[in-house]
Amino acid sequence: MAKRAALGRGLGALLGDAGAFKETREIHRIASGNPAAVAEIPIAKIVPNPYQPRADFDPESLEELAASIRTLGIIQPLTLRQTGPDSYQIISGERRYRAAQAAGLTSVPAYVRQADDAAMLEMAIVENIQREDLDAIETALSFQRLIDECNLTQEAMALRVGKKRTTITNYLRLLKLPEKIQKALKEGTISVGHAKALLGVEEAAVQCRLFDNTIRNDWSVRQLEQKVQALSGQRPAEEKKEEEALPELFYTLAERVGRHFDGKVAVRRDAKGGGTITIRFDNQQQVENLLKELNS
Secondary structure, three states: OOOOOOOOOOHHHHOOOOOOOOOOOOEOOHHHOOOOOEEEEEHHHEEOOOOOOOOOOOHHHHHHHHHHHHHHOOOOOEEEEEEEOOEEEEEEOHHHHHHHHHHOOOEEEEEEEOOOHHHHHHHHHHHHHOOOOOOHHHHHHHHHHHHHHOOOOHHHHHHHHOOOHHHHHHHHHHHHOOHHHHHHHHHOOOOHHHHHHHOOOOOHHHHHHHHHHHHHHOOOHHHHHHHHHHHHOOOOHHHHHHHHOOOHHHHHHHHHHHHHHOOOEEEEEOOOOOEEEEEOOOOHHHHHHHHHHHHO
16 A cells, blocks of 8 residues: 655644644643643553554564664654543554553653644644555545544545545445455555455445455456456446457447357457457356357
8 A cells, every 4th residue: 555645734734723722842741831832741640542443463463663762762742642541542542552562661742732632633643644564444444534523524534634536436335335345455455456456346245246356366456356347347447448449340240149148249359450259158058059050
């Protein structure tokens, strides 16, 4: 999956209409009374984000980050909001929080920001969308949550996350696929290209059948696209062009053979003059009728 470009707008700009807050870079203890600055917050006083868009955290990746933290510490501060006199909730940085716990840290550097539930949810989702290691389904679900829970239109969301509206639409379409196909996409069993090809048919049962065949036969994206096109009666523009340029003899052949198969005959010719004849039959009787004519 291609890497996504980093957003051009900071999270502060994203919350400009949700209650602006000031951010300072001066590091000091939280006891100084400035909740917007970077502070060392005891891990015991931090709780995870209930709105966390990301459901899965790879244990091996977490251990690698924990090892890095033991050596270098946390380079990028977490972002928290204060929920009580002595309690904090994660807005972004839960992976760093978990790795810090595994590394044995007792406190972590963090920005403490003022944010209500709606602003917190939006910040958490947008922060996750910016990550480059989200799978396609996680990204699609994050877009859907921005629409459903933050009441954003696709146009407004495109402005928020710095992506084209068509990109967002294409991700959201992935959520229409059957659950087992979405699971395979999350696990990397199939690619986004395979998933998009499967969206070329509407029936879930047909999508699942094509998916099963893709796994069984190890079809490439191009092979799957060809199966979808054949199933829907569509052909690439270049193939249609070739068919239009066929000599009359080929049309005559297709018409005569097609009499026995309800017209289900396709003739292809390549640039070198070779080609193929494809016949689709419904029953054995159709084949027998053609053989009788050939024998006579």
